[in-house]
Amino acid sequence: MAESFESIYRRACERKGGEAVLEAMLQPPLSKAQIASIPDDRFLAEMTKKVFQSGFVWRVIEQKWPDFETVFFGFDVDKVLLMPDEMLEQKASDKRIVRNYKKVMTVRENAIMIKDVAREHGSFGNFVTGFDANNITQLWTFLKKRGARLGGNTGPYMLRALGIDTFLFSRDVEDYLRKNDIIDGGLTSQKSLNAANTAFAQWQQQSGRSLQEISAIVAFSWGTNTRVA
Secondary structure: OOOOHHHHHHHHHHHHOOHHHHHHOOOOOOOHHHHHOOOHHHHHHHHHHHHHHOOOOHHHHHHHHHHHHHHOHHHOHHHHHOOOHHHHHHHOOOOOOOOOHHHHHHHHHHHHHHHHHHHHHOOHHHHHOOOOOOOHHHHHHHHHHHOOOOOOOHHHHHHHHOOOOOOOOOHHHHHHHHHOOOOOOOOOOHHHHHHHHHHHHHHHHHHOOOHHHHHHHHHHOOOOOOOOO
16 A cells, blocks of 8 residues: 555655745646646647657757747647648758657647547547546556657656646656555556556545645655656
8 A cells, every 4th residue: 555645745844844845846737627728739739849858858949949839830730730741841851940750740640639639529628637636647548549759758748747737757756656566567557557546546635635746745755856746
C-alpha cells in the first residue's frame, strides 16, 4: 500500500523549510470549465512544441516559437489539415523553424486526431475534461496510441503545460515510486501506469488536492528536485 499523503507532506515540509514555503511553491491546475474553453489550436500548438522539444534543446524551440506559429498558420486545425505533403516538405526545410521532416509531419497527424475527437465531443478540451484522478493515465495512453510522438513523457508534459491536472513521471517522482515498490519494470507499461494512477488517486482522496500539487509534493519530499514535478 502507498505511503500516506500526510507522511509525504510532512517530509516535504521538513525538506523545503516549512509548510508556508512548500505551499508557496505549489500551483493549482485549471478547472474543468477552463479546460473545456481551451481552443483546439492551442492543443495542437502545445503538442507540436513538446514534440519538437523532445530530445532537443527546449530553449531553442522557445526562441523560434513565434516563427512556428507563423509557419503553421497559428495551428489552425482546419488550415493544417489542408496542407498537402508537398507543403509539409517545404516547411520541413524552412530555416525559421527546426528542420525535422518527421516531426513536421506530426503537426498534420495530430491535427487529424484533434479533429476526429472534436467531431465527437465538440472540442478536444471537452474530451479532456472526461478524465480525472481515477483514469488520467488512460488519457496518456490515448495520446500515445492516437497521436503522433505523444508517448512517454511528451503527452503528460503537454497536458501540464496547458494547465491540465496530471501527475508527471519526473526523475524524482519515478524514483520515489520505484523505491517505495509502487511500480517496477517499464515506466510506461500498463502495469506501471495503473499502479501509479491508483497511488495518486488514493493520495487525492486523502488530501483533496490536485494531481499536479500531489506530484510536486511527492517530488519535493524525495530526491534532488531538479526537474518539474
